[in-house]
Amino acid sequence: RLIQRAKRFWPAFVVAGLANALFGLLDAGFVMLLEPLVSKGLVGRDPETLARAPVFVIVIVALRGVAAFVSGYTMAWIGQKVVAEFRCQVFSKLLRLPAEFFDRESSGNLLAKITYNADKIARTSSSALTILLRESAFLISGLIYMLYTNWRLTLFFFISFPAIAAVVRVATRRFKKASHNMQDAMGTMTALGSESLQGYQTIRIFGAEAQAEENFKKTVERFRRKFMSMIATQNLSTPLIQLLAATGLALVLYVSLSELQSGRLTEGEFIAMVSLMMASLRPLKQLSSVNSQLSEGLVAAQSLFDILDEPEERDSGTVDLPTLSGEVVMENVTYCYGENSPALIDVSFSVKPGQLVAIVGPSGAGKSTLLNLLMRFYHPTKGRILLDGHDLESLTLSCIRRNMSLVSQTVTLFNDTIRNNVCFGLKEVPSDEKIIEVLKQAHAWHFVKELPGQLDAMVGEGGSNLSGGQRQRLAIARALLHNTPILLLDEATSALDTESERHIQAALDALMTDRTTFVVAHRLSTIQHADMILVLEGGRLVEQGTHQSLLAKGGVYSRLYRLQFGEPQLGTTTS
Template structure:
């Protein structure tokens, strides 16, 4: 639980820019490489769809020309030619009208050819229909490619999390890491779904429309392009203003999730110590920060669309004015101008869509940067290939001048040497921070030694694969861990292979968990959640101990394993542990010295060094650090019992 002004408020402010927008965008696009065949097919369908869609206005323009030619032809005297009709208009002083009608293909005396108009409209309908079907195909292919890509990214994140060293998680809040693996990856998926297909369609539409515009009238096309630089300037300026806020929005989202996760996990302690108000205050601060970042990001990117609509309308006015003048001069037909106005709208609309998608794209790239930051995190050293392994696992552990430090300038363990013979039980005691748990973490290779080496049956554990090393070690921690499922499934989690119900129950009996499990409504099939709701803290510990029994380890590690059980159960577990430890090497970390009296060797650690070692009786007789610890815990209690 973060204290006031603590690590919960760490992180950059809104002025922090995206680290590498262009680089992250390219890297996100590169994620589609395995789906390139699908993407090519999508592009092909998209190109054909846009090409047919772009032809539509031109075809409709031809229909307009046919209708207009019929209206004009019906008003002209029958039996004359087009040239004679125009000459008659000029002789009457209507030269302007004659110039305008010069570009119209009419026949004097003939009205609208509804058959030809119907054929053109039917052709236009077919064109739009095929265009729509092709766009449906392109959209489906795009959806498939995006979902497969996001699926692989989730797999990459999961695989990456399994390769990260324990130090990575020690330095980061669990909720923040979870936010990257859930919120950020979901945001990327939504961004791609909402923007990629539309973005590709918009770009293709811009290209297709430009081709048609230059084909109909190069002059009007150049007029339409006058506003493009203005659109580019607007998009660039607004994008630069909003991107830092999107980065901050997702960073703050991660912090808020971390705070919520911490407060929910520790809600009992929050209430016990009366920290509800302080917790709510921290939540409000984080929520306000997220609101500010989200508001600024959405507002800055939201002004893009109104500005682009203004530019689009400006473009429309220019095209309409110049197009009208060209019709009046007879250089263009009314149908061509009608098509061109539609094209100018089609040209402006994709530009507006691309600009309005800037907030989505910027939000997605901000999340992608957080994902790539996770994927680029330094991993634990790879297992050696080929790896070494003992010919036979016996459990002989030797520490040879082992040194370790979490921080380069703060040594914790320095020059520690120790040999543990197979089948021996080694108890490790000492004050908090002495290095007891660190010693076990080094044995499990959760951390790597910074000096010296640790061997298992003569083989340096750094030359063994982690899976091979840990498969021979059973571990029971002070903090129990259960997952949502039945009690039987939780116990079976410790087995390397499928186990029978009889084996599960045998392990539970060995850990003295069978009795309380059978009193539950569904016995071994009782479903518990990850918090172990329905069972007490001591009962959860018994389940984890049964899990260790089932794993049948060569080396057993018990880190305050009996701290949550009552005295009677503790005695039973000690007997069970003695039976489990028979023939196995055991490391027992304990503060309660009553649990380690029967250990073969007791190590007393202070400041990362072993200051005493020996049996319980030997160390008591020596009158040193162990004797002082023992006297502090048990001298008075033992006297009263005696």
């Protein structure tokens, strides 16, 4: 599969292959020049041969340099092109994978795959293939020369090659296993490092620096052991291969004495052949190291192909409505995370267009899961969801997502400008006047205008240049700008102070007019005016109604309300 990706660069491969072959031939030719230099120049004392030798040396070295540049640059270009496209394809695939995939995979491990593992592929397609082509050309040309000069000595030299092949085969298996383990360890180390750096405040406030250091040290040590296992295999196989080749060379030296005495081998041929055989130890060493690089690269490629082979987010819907009115119906919806107990059980309700629906309940009741089902990040295990009378599964994903906006309690801002963050996802960037108007509605313009560059101010990684409340107000401004018929607010005002919340709530009230809005809230004071309140507990919809009707019932909502506002529950006494 990796070769298939590189096929379309075949012209560059041809150029690189010819340059590498020329490099290997020139290396072998340099050694072959010893035969006429010794036989004719030194032994035969031919002055013309001695005069030409320096010219040949300069020409060969110059051509070798050109071949090295062309092959090295071209192979690196091919490697980086293949890896760049590979990385982009994997990243594009990640953006289209279902939510369940990210539930089971850590972001650090995925990051290691598209950085560290992809780099291994680049090394395979450039450095390793360069060595493979160069040294193969050297060995093949040298072998042809040795067979032509004296086939008997050549056969003696190759007696050790079956044993060399056996060593390479065993080493290859060990390299693949070691590479797989090492890349897994790298993913774990990246994930742990990312978590620790993002949570540095938590680590420091609890005085857990030593614990974090120890955890990271253990992960680094695990990676080091896996890496050293591969290095041990490489450094054991290489000298063993050279020892076996040297054994063949020693046998050649022993037999060559009789060849010299019988006249079947001249002094020049003897020196050239022995020099080629000794020089072949270097390619054998290089090729044995290529074995480890190829193993690393192939294991790394497989980890990326595994991502590409993952099934994408299901989008079997065929109905693509330009806009929705906002009618939402849930019919006996149950959802389970894998084989775990249900997160939602037999939930049913009906919402008319333009209604404000609040979702309340204790932590773990299934509030966020309900929103995820509405956005079709997950699919109901049982039951169905209807939007404007259409089964959610029959609508295209683009139709659903185009008609919904989300502001969650965990705000996602990118390391970009205020303008680009607020306009994120829009096909056309609105005018600055429109953006400023939205920022004012979200009670954000008063701090944005004080920033250097205003709309062009950078927010930093994850919005690090802004406070929590400021980040959340930008997220609200983004939702306001998208102006969708369905609005999902998951604790959208949780990071705001009382004064800011009052302004935001007024802006949201205006925004929610003629717009279906689902609000997940823990602060019950913010949802008392909701048209409908859904009360979840243990994944079940235990109550639904207005604020006053639910208080009058004296059930779960009433209990939550009285606990939150410190009022005594019915039936209790006060002193």
